[in-house]
Amino acid sequence: MSDPIVHDSAPVTLVGGGQASVRDVEEALIHAPLLVAVDGGVSLALAAGHLPHAVIGDMDSAPPEALAQIPSDRQHRISEQQSTDFDKALRNTRAPVVIGVGFLGARIDHQMAAMTVLVRRADRACVLLGEHEIVLACPPHLHLDTRAGEPVSLYPLSPVRGRSEGLNWPIDGIDFAPDGTVGTSNHALGPVELWMDGPGMLVIVPRRCLEQVVGFLAAQGQSWSARPQT
Known part of the structure; x- marks a missing residue:
């Protein structure tokens, strides 16, 4: 390299x-x-x-x-x-x-x-x-100091699974894919924690x-x- x-x-x-x-x-x-x-x-x-x-x-x-x-x-x-x-x-x-x-x-x-x-x-x-907004590729673990009601959108660019704490609609057990389920228009109940099993998920927050x-x-x-x- x-x-x-x-x-x-x-x-x-x-x-x-x-x-x-x-x-x-x-x-x-x-x-x-x-x-x-x-x-x-x-x-x-x-x-x-x-x-x-x-x-x-x-x-x-x-x-x-x-x-x-x-x-x-x-x-x-x-x-x-x-x-x-x-x-x-x-x-x-x-x-x-x-x-x-x-x-x-x-x-x-x-x-x-x-x-x-x-x-x-x-x-x-x-x-x-x-x-x-800001946009980033979600790392294996991400802490977001969001406030209740703030948007937290998740958009996959490849198949990926994860879990969450603090989202209004938890993502646990969901198979995300760009041509399948996406996670836009979710929102925070307060601070949010995200864990992903692989790269591929975009996170969009204020x-x-x-x-x-x-x-x-x-x-x-x-x-x-x-x-x-x-």
Whole structure:
């Protein structure tokens, strides 16, 4: 396995070129202070007043005038087209947890691709920050400091089973699958505990849970084993 481009003992913020604001970047940096731009996300990073530690991607959407402000040794072009720029960046980042900004909202196909990467790289603790929610691949065990009535949606991207405490509709004994039973529109009775028997389940909770979830994931270390990649 090749050495990662980014390796840090602190959480890392990946900034993509999708729908996001300077406020989103600043909120992510509170919890994940090292900023890495993903292709066209270099424009948002610079607009937020931050020089990225690295820029990773195929550079097809990074404006030349933005790249001109980045030292050449911080630019990491990966030209292959078999993976998304988010995948390129996440698989080349080693950190306790990653926050992704600019990967939700706007184009639906880009959102779907980003969420697929969350599951494909489920050995990497990563949280995507959206306008109202956060999305992550559920680790083997997850504690959520939710409040009664808050939405806790579960969406499988592969067949998976689990169990829960604190959900209005417990998931114990349910066979989840993307073309079968899904767990959207569930809600919390208070704090929630989830246990999964394998990777594949997306968890979608309110944005206010970002700090607690990032802290929990950072304390847990890597969760699932890395999948062999073709």
